[in-house]
Amino acid sequence: MVTGLHGSAGTRITPARWAAVRSAVAEAGERFEQLVLGCDGGVMATADWTVADTAAHVAGIAWNYTSMVVSYDTDRPIGGVRDHLLGTTVDNIHTGLNAALLRNFPEREPARLVATLRASIGKLLELSADADPASTVTWLGGARLPRAGLLAHLTNEMLIHGRDIAVATGRPWRIPEEHAALFFELFIVEIIRNGTGVLLDGGRPRAGRIAVEFRSRYTAPVVIVVTDGEVSVEDPGGPVDARVGFRPAALNLMLFHRVGRVRTALGGGVRVRGRRPWLLPAFLRKVRMP
Template sequence: MAAVSEERWRAARTALAAQTDRFADLVRDAPPDAMATADWSVADTLAHVHSLAWYYVCLVDREHPPLPVPGLSAQLPGTTVDTVADFNDVLLRHLTEREPQPLLDRLRADVKQLLAICEGRRPDETVPWLGGARVPLAGLCAHLVNELLIHGHDVARATGRPWPVPGADAALFLELFLAGVVRHGYGRLIDGGAPPSERRVVVEFRSAYAPPVRFLLHRGRVSFADPDARPDARIDHDPGTLNLMMFGRVSRARAVLTGRVRVSGRRPWLLPAFLRKFRTPS
C-alpha cells in the first residue's frame, strides 16, 4: 500500500478539528448523567475521549504533563484489543473530573496542541502505542477521529439527537490507522483471535472514500496482500457503518441487510476467520 500522501495527511488533521468541534457541541447540550453506554454516562464518555487526546499529546510532546496514572507506561505494552476495556477503566478511575465544561475545554486544548505539533511533522512518523504497536501520526489522528465519531454516536443515541457519521472522515480509520499499524507493526495488539493456519486468506476492503486495501491473513499474522493476489472476500462498505459494526454499535446482520456492508468474492466463507483476527474492541 502506498505511503500517506500530503493530501490525506491534511484530510486527517482537518477531520480531527471538525469532529472535535462537532462532538463538543453535542456533549455540551447533553445531560451529563444520561447513560451513553451500559457502563458509561455522557460525562464518563467525555472523560474517556479527553483521556485519549491527553495521552496522544503526551506521545508527540514529551514535555506535556503526563496522565496521573501510576504504572501506566508498564501497562501499555501488554494491552491488546481484548484487554483495552481494562486499560480504559484504569484511566477513568484516576481521572476523576466529570464536570463537562472543564473537560471540554481540556479536550479542545489538547486536540489543538496535537494538531499544532503534527503540522510540521511527517504523517509516517511513528509513536509507540498499545500492545507494542507503532502508530504513524496520520493514524493517531485518524484513531481519535474515530473515537469522536463512535462515542458521539453513543451520546446522540442516548439523548435522541441525530449524529450522521460522514463517510469521508470515517474512512480514515481503516485507511490510516488500521493500515498504518499493519505497515509499521502491530506488536501484540491483536494477539489471540483466530488460531494460526496455513491457509492464506485475502480480504479486500472497498469504499467510495479511499483506495481499496487488500490484507492477507497467513499463519496468524496480518499483512498487505500482493497487488495481484485474488481476494477471497471483498467488503464493499459505507465506512461509518463498517466502523460502527466493528465496534459493536451495529450488528453484522443489520449492516448487511441495509446494504451498507456487502460481502462478495470467490470464498466469502473465509471472512469470519479473518475478522476473528483483524478485530477491534467491541
C-alpha cells in the same frame, strides 16, 4: 515540535490525507464538544458509562496523545496509563487501559472535560504541524502507528462515542463517510503495515492464509491478509478469498460492535463476494476491534 522522522517503506500517507485528517480531528472535536455540552452528564451513554464518563474517556485519550505524539518516553499527563500501554490488546483494553484512564482522570464536569479536549486537540495539532505524518509512535500493545493514524484514531473515538451519546439522548449525530474512511486508511491499514505488536494477539488464529480485498468509493483498494495468525497488507491484483465492498461509517460501526453484521449487510453497508467468502468470520476473529 515533532520533526523529520521517516515512515516505513510503502506508506500511503499523502499530503492531502494528512491535511484531511488534521481538518477532520478539529471538526469532530467541535461537534463532540457541542454534543456533550447539550446533554446531562449523568445520563447513561452506554451500559457502563455516563455521558460524562464517555467524555472523560475521549478527553483523556486526547490529553495523553499530546505526549505520545512527541515520544514514548515523554511523561503522560494522566498517571497510571503508561503502565498498561505495551501489554494492551483488543481483548483486555476495557478492563486494563480504559479503566485506568477513567480511574486516574476523575474529572466529570462536562464544561471542564470539553475544555481539556479542546486544548488537547489544539496542542496535538500544534506539536504535529511539522511532523512527517508517516513517522510512527509506539502505540497500544507496542504497535507502530503513524502520526497521521494517531489523529485518525482520535477522530474515530469522537465519532463512535459521539454516536453513543446521541443515541442515548435522542440527539442527531452524523459520521461523515470521508472521516470514517480516514480511520480505515490511516489507522487500520497503516497500523497493520507498520506492525501491530501484541495488539491483535489471541483471536483464535486459523492456520493457512486468508486474503480479503476491501474497496469503497472513499478509499484506495487494499488487501489485508492473515497468514497463520500474522496480519499483513498487500496491493490488489493477486488471488483473494473474499472481496468486501463497504461504506466506511457502516464498516466502523460494525467493527466496533455498534451495529451487527447481519443488519450492516442487509442495509448495504458491507457487501461480500468472492471465491471463499465463508472465511470472512475467521478473518474477523483476528482483524478485530475492542
